[in-house]
Amino acid sequence: MRHSKIFKGLGVLAALALLATGCSSSPDKNDEVAAEGLGTATTEVAQAAKDFQGTFTYWIGLTFPESSNDLEAARIKAWGDNLGIKTEVIKVNQNEVVQQASGAIEAKSLPTAMTVPYDLMSTMATGGQLSPVPDAYTAVGEAHGGWLDSIDAATKAKSFADKIYGVPFGFFGNVLFSRADLLKEKGFDSPPKTWDELLAQSKAAQDPPTTYGMGFALSNVLDGNLTTSMMQSFGARVADDAGKKCTINSPETSTFLTWIKGAFDGGQFPPSAVTWDGAGDNNSYTSGQSIFIVNTGSVYQSMKTDDPDLAAASAYSALPAGPAAQVAPVDPRYRVVPASTSDAGKILAQDLFESLADDTYMASFMENATYGPVLKSQLEYPVFTDSPVHAGLLEQAEKGTAPAFPDTANAAYSDYQNAFSTPRMVQRVVVDKISIDKAMAEAQASCQTIYDQHAG
Amino acid sequence: MQANTNKAAAPAGAPAPAGSAGTSRRDAARGSGDAAGRSRGPGSGRRNPAVSREARLGLLLVLPAVAVIVILIGYPTISSIWYSFTDRMVGSPGHFIGLANYTRLATDSGFLSAAANLVLIVGISLLLKLVLGTLVAVILNRPMPGRNLWRLLVMLPWAMPGFVAFMGLRLMFESPYGAINVALESFTSPVPFLSDPTWARISVVLATVWRGFPFWAISILAALQTIPKELYEAARMDGASTWQQFVNITVPQIRSTVAVIAVISAIWTANGFENIWLMTQGGPSTTTMTFPVLSFLSLQSRQLGQAAAYAVVILPVMALFIMLLSRRKKEI
Numbered sequence: 001m002r003h004s005k006i007f008k009g010l011g012v013l014a015a016l017a018l019l020a021t022g023c024s025s026s027p028d029k030n031d032e033v034a035a036e037g038l039g040t041a042t043t044e045v046a047q048a049a050k051d052f053q054g055t056f057t058y059w060i061g062l063t064f065p066e067s068s069n070d071l072e073a074a075r076i077k078a079w080g081d082n083l084g085i086k087t088e089v090i091k092v093n094q095n096e097v098v099q100q101a102s103g104a105i106e107a108k109s110l111p112t113a114m115t116v117p118y119d120l121m122s123t124m125a126t127g128g129q130l131s132p133v134p135d136a137y138t139a140v141g142e143a144h145g146g147w148l149d150s151i152d153a154a155t156k157a158k159s160f161a162d163k164i165y166g167v168p169f170g171f172f173g174n175v176l177f178s179r180a181d182l183l184k185e186k187g188f189d190s191p192p193k194t195w196d197e198l199l200a201q202s203k204a205a206q207d208p209p210t211t212y213g214m215g216f217a218l219s220n221v222l223d224g225n226l227t228t229s230m231m232q233s234f235g236a237r238v239a240d241d242a243g244k245k246c247t248i249n250s251p252e253t254s255t256f257l258t259w260i261k262g263a264f265d266g267g268q269f270p271p272s273a274v275t276w277d278g279a280g281d282n283n284s285y286t287s288g289q290s291i292f293i294v295n296t297g298s299v300y301q302s303m304k305t306d307d308p309d310l311a312a313a314s315a316y317s318a319l320p321a322g323p324a325a326q327v328a329p330v331d332p333r334y335r336v337v338p339a340s341t342s343d344a345g346k347i348l349a350q351d352l353f354e355s356l357a358d359d360t361y362m363a364s365f366m367e368n369a370t371y372g373p374v375l376k377s378q379l380e381y382p383v384f385t386d387s388p389v390h391a392g393l394l395e396q397a398e399k400g401t402a403p404a405f406p407d408t409a410n411a412a413y414s415d416y417q418n419a420f421s422t423p424r425m426v427q428r429v430v431v432d433k434i435s436i437d438k439a440m441a442e443a444q445a446s447c448q449t450i451y452d453q454h455a456g
Numbered sequence: 457m458q459a460n461t462n463k464a465a466a467p468a469g470a471p472a473p474a475g476s477a478g479t480s481r482r483d484a485a486r487g488s489g490d491a492a493g494r495s496r497g498p499g500s501g502r503r504n505p506a507v508s509r510e511a512r513l514g515l516l517l518v519l520p521a522v523a524v525i526v527i528l529i530g531y532p533t534i535s536s537i538w539y540s541f542t543d544r545m546v547g548s549p550g551h552f553i554g555l556a557n558y559t560r561l562a563t564d565s566g567f568l569s570a571a572a573n574l575v576l577i578v579g580i581s582l583l584l585k586l587v588l589g590t591l592v593a594v595i596l597n598r599p600m601p602g603r604n605l606w607r608l609l610v611m612l613p614w615a616m617p618g619f620v621a622f623m624g625l626r627l628m629f630e631s632p633y634g635a636i637n638v639a640l641e642s643f644t645s646p647v648p649f650l651s652d653p654t655w656a657r658i659s660v661v662l663a664t665v666w667r668g669f670p671f672w673a674i675s676i677l678a679a680l681q682t683i684p685k686e687l688y689e690a691a692r693m694d695g696a697s698t699w700q701q702f703v704n705i706t707v708p709q710i711r712s713t714v715a716v717i718a719v720i721s722a723i724w725t726a727n728g729f730e731n732i733w734l735m736t737q738g739g740p741s742t743t744t745m746t747f748p749v750l751s752f753l754s755l756q757s758r759q760l761g762q763a764a765a766y767a768v769v770i771l772p773v774m775a776l777f778i779m780l781l782s783r784r785k786k787e788i
Contacts, residue, residue, distance in 0.1 A: 102546040102758055123758065127547040209632045209646050220737040220753065271651040272631050274740035287633060419757035427741035428565065431653065442565065449560065450757060453543050 034074035037358040038082045041351070048347035049083040056080055056087045056348060059114035061094040061333060064298040068369035072356075075365075079355045085348065095222060095278050098418055105129055110338035113349035116166070118154060118403045119414035121334045125165040126411040126454070131337045132163045136350035140167055140357045145376030151332055154402050159243065159410040166334030167353040169362070170371025170378075172296045173330050173396040174226065175389055179291045180315035182211070191317035195230065195259070198292060198320050202268045205291050212270040214263060215290025217423070218430065219276045224423030226294050229329060231256045231422055232406055233322025238416055238447065243408035244455055246447035248425075249440045252324070257429050257436045264430040274431055286310065294319065297370025300389040316392045318399065330400040332374060366390070372397050412454035416447055537771075539764035546758035557765035566750050567766070569742035574773065577661055577746070578725045582718055584665045589672025590714075594706075596673065597680045607677070614670035622734035625663045626650070629735070653743040656736050660744045664731050668724070672717055679713035680706065719781040723774060 041049065060072050073089040080087030090111065092100050098120055104110045105127075116124065124130045137155065141147045147155070151168050178191050178201075186205045192198035202213020217223035228238070236252035239245060263269065270289055272280065282299045284290040286307060293299070303311035319328040335356065337349040356362075363381045366373075372393030373379050384394040403409045425443035428434050540557055544550030561567040596607050613621060628635040632646030640647065649659045683705065691701050729748040732738055738745040738753070747770045754763035 098756060098758070102755065105547045106760075124547075127545075129547050219739055271648045273651070275650045275656065275736045277626070277734075277737070289633070415757040415759075419753060424741070427739060431739070431741035431743070432565075442563075445563070449762075450759070453545060453759065 031074055031078065033071060033361055033364045034078040035082075036360040038078060038355060041083055044347060045083065045351045048344040048351075049085050051344040052085055052348055053342070053344075054086075056085050056113075056345065056352075057090060057111035058087065058352070059090050059092045059097075059100075059111045061097060061115045061117070062091045063094070063369045063371070064301055065368050068365055071361075071365055075356060075361055076352065079352055083348070083351075108340065110340050112341050112345045113335060113337050113352065115169070115333055115335050117172075118332050118334065118409070119417060121166045121336055122157075122159065122409060122414050123411040124336070124338075125160055125163070129339055130165045131339045131341065131346055132165055133167055133337055133346075133350055133353070134164045136167050136353045137164045139350075139354055141375070143354070144357060144359065144378070148374055148376065148397055150330055150397065150400060150402060151374040154330070154332055154409070155334075157402075157409050159408065166336040167350075167357070168332040168334050168374040169356065170366065170369070170374055171330045171332040171393075171397070172370075173372050173393050173400055174229070174294045174319055174328065175297060175300075175392040175396075176317045176319055177285060177293045177295055177299060178315045178317070179205070179313060181313040182291055183315075191315050192320050195233065195320045195322050199259075199263055199268065202263075202291060203266070206268065208267055211289060211291060212284075213268045213291045214273075215270060215281050215284040215293040216273065217276045217281045218264075218269065218273045218426050219280070219423060220420045221276065221278045221280075221423075222420075223276070223278060223281055223294075224420055225417050227260070227426050228417060228422040229319065229327045230260070230322065233320075233325055233327040234259070235322070235324030238404075238407045238413060239451060241408060243410040243412060244451060246444050246451055248447055249444040253440055254436050255323070257426065257439065260426055261429050261436070274427055297389040297393065300387070301368065301370060316388045318392065318395060325406065326401070327405065328396055328400045329403050329405060330372065330396060331403060333371065410454070412451040415450050415454070419446070419450065421447055421450075536764045537768055539761050540768040542761045544760045544764075546760060550761055553761070557762050558769065560762070561765065561769065566738070566742045566745045566753075567769075569745040570747045570750055570766075573657075573744060573746055574726055574770070576657065577664065577744070578722055580661050581664045581668065581725050582722055584661070585669045585672045585721060586714065586718065588665065588669045589676055589717075590710075592669065592673040593676035593680055594702075596677055607674070610673055611670050613667050614674075618667065618730040619734065621667050622663060622731055625659075625666070626735050629659050629663075650736055651740050653740060656740055656743050660732060660735055663735055664725060664728065667731065668721060672721065675713060675717045676710055679710040683709045716781060719777050723777050723781075726770065726773065726777075 058076050060069060060076075062069055069091055073091075076087050076089050092114075094117065097116060101110070101114075101116070101120060101124065105124075110129070121130065141152075147168070151171065155164055155166065155168060156162075176191060176198075180191075182205050183189075183191075183201055186201070188201050188205070192201050198214070205211075206213040216226055218227065231253060232238075234252050234256035236250055236256055237247045240247055270284055273284075276284070281290070281293045282295060282302075285293040285295075285299060286303065288310075300311060300314075300316070303314070319326065321327075335349075335353045337346050341349060357375070359377050359381075362378060363383070366378070366381055367383050370389060370393070372390075373381070373384065374397075378384075379394065379397075383390045385391060404413050407413055421443055425439050428439040428442065429436055539550075541552055541554060542550040543553050543556070592610055596603065596610065600606070629649035631637050631648050631651065634649065636649065637646045647655060649655050687705050687709075688701055691705060696704065726746075727748055728746070729752065732744055732746050732749050733752065736744045738749040747766050751763045751766040754760075754766060
């Protein structure tokens with residue numbers, strides 16, 4: 001009896017040891033990549049490391065899959081260990097970064113450095129909450145073949161008043177996922193080039209209530225802001241060129257609303273699209289409910305492992321064009337330094353940004369995370385030819401439109417988007433059945449309130 | 457009545473604690489009470505040092521509680537009210553803009569919908585929780601095998617984290633592949649539980665009731681257990697039916713408890729965020745919009761002033777609930 005207990009105990013210990021070995025294999029691999037290229041610090045950085053008080057806190061924006069986040073955390077830790085400073089990595093859900101940052105701004109508890117989307121960088125820069133980082137931006141660009149033109153233009157947008165507030169590391173871009181297998185059965189051999197083509201394909205291939213054509217969120221979530229790009233591709237604008245006066249109430253917006261109402265009333269959207277949460281469109285596609293969705297690539301990463309057949313049966317292409325233009329905005333992600341960071345922290349943060357741009361590390365990071373390239377050296381990463389979604393992102397890097405285009409990218413535009421203003425206007429038309437004129441007037445008024453607050 | 461009794465029972469000449477039961481506030485403020493009997497003599501103009509010491513000690517003892525209330529309740533409340541009169545945004549102090557944030561509400565479809573839902577969703581939820589809670593409490597108050605286990609199981613919806621509960625319910629209500637639609641597949645085409653305006657309201661109410669009724673059931677059960685059995689025995693001897701016993705004994709005995717629960721539950725439901733946000737985000741369009749969700753949406757675009765106005769505008773209703781609650785507590 002006693003021996004049996006001892007054997008059982010040894011068995012459990014052995015199992016735990018095996019588990020520990022298995023678990024540690026990934027971090028070991030991460031550690032190797034994470035430590036790649038970490039050399040001796042310059043005198044200025046070494047002095048800053050000595051002067052720096054406390055813990056260097058870095059907020060990273062969570063991406064899919066988790067291994068990418070782990071790799072980034074390992075890289076930051078390795079960088080800190082190399083300089084002899086304590087680091088702490090906090091993983092922030094990218095859907096909640098605006099709320100988290102807003103809370104931290106009010107509580108004066110922003111981290112030493114952080115990653116943010118373009119919109120948030122814009123609002124924080126306008127609010128004087130970020131410290132410019134021109135030297136790091138130049139150094140990273142020079143060390144990696146230069147910045148891609150679209151990224152450089154977005155970073156140096158007029159609204160930043162000749163200052164550079166962030167170092168880009170990748171961009172999110174919308175890729176059109178389509179069920180090539182179902183569309184081929186109906187005689188469509190290539191993905192739609194325009195929204196009207198998409199509507200026609202959707203009508204032909206869908207079979208409600210089993211499958212619907214247009215799996216695009218129309219709800220109060222970030223995915224719902226796709227409707228802003230659609231609206232702009234119909235020639236409508238959120239505001240004028242000065243970025244001060246809202247111009248939503250226009251014949252072009254009316255045309256767009258008429259078009260989307262026709263599609264909704266015609267049963268092209270799954271009815272639940274008006275209340276989907278952030279994962280609603282993704283689930284709709286992976287469950288086979290939708291023929292088309294727009295996604296940054298995370299769905300492909302998930303399908304690769306969970307449903308490779310669906311991944312193979314799908315086509316990945318650029319966003320369709322509207323009657324006026326093709327609007328496919330790139331959404332660069334930036335590493336930024338809050339103005340509240342100490343001087344030593346600012347020097348260290350910029351050194352970290354240079355370290356995180358290392359090509360060996362970034363090639364490994366982008367292998368899984370679905371970011372598009374921002375630097376010329378990144379164009380050579382194997383993932384951009386091996387993965388169809390990454391190839392789509394590469395295409396978008398060359399042909400995509402600047403953030404907010406054709407509108408002016410500024411803090412007011414960011415807050416217009418953060419308030420889900422366009423999908424709310426669409427819901428007023430397709431759900432509440434109010435007239436298009438009234439919906440436009442309401443949206444115009446709420447938009448102008450936002451823009452006026454920024455003007456004041 | 458009780459105050460007079462206490463006063464009379466206090467030994468002559470014994471100092472009563474300032475502000476304690478049996479001593480009116482005015483008396484306490486004069487530094488008197490029974491001690492006033494001694495000070496109302498020739499030296500009544502002078503302060504009694506012992507009483508002053510006690511008063512100071514009393515103040516000192518309540519100071520931490522007052523500080524907590526001021527810091528955790530007073531400051532945020534007053535700040536919110538002030539913000540609602542400004543165009544304050546995250547990271548900027550803003551300017552005083554008078555009632556502009558409030559006048560804007562009048563034309564805001566979300567506000568009008570939230571006001572309607574304050575009556576509809578809160579009112580119907582309360583009614584259903586009352587009926588279901590009372591029914592379950594009465595059943596659980598009867599002898600039955602495994603009664604304690606049933607009581608435990610009834611508490612589960614209330615005990616589980618709201619996030620888990622409402623996400624689970626959302627998945628169940630999804631159309632066309634949610635569990636409820638799959639179960640109904642043989643009988644009807646998919647029901648748009650979350651996307652049709654009427655169904656969305658019904659779904660939100662059902663989810664809110666499911667999560668909230670255990671609190672009612674357990675509270676009413678506790679009240680039921682305090683009713684003397686003799687009352688029922690006497691009624692039975694008089695030939696009262698079960699329904700008559702329920703109406704004439706049970707209902708009057710639990711009425712005060714139900715009133716308090718109703719007020720508390722109304723406050724919780726009116727301020728509920730996760731039930732709406734996780735199920736419909738206030739949609740479709742503004743069909744299930746509530747004030748907390750409107751406030752959150754304003755915070756999304758960092759408009760602290762507007763968000764505060766949405767929160768403050770509901771304060772009079774909350775104050776009414778709280779006044780009702782205070783009155784009921786006094787009655788109990």
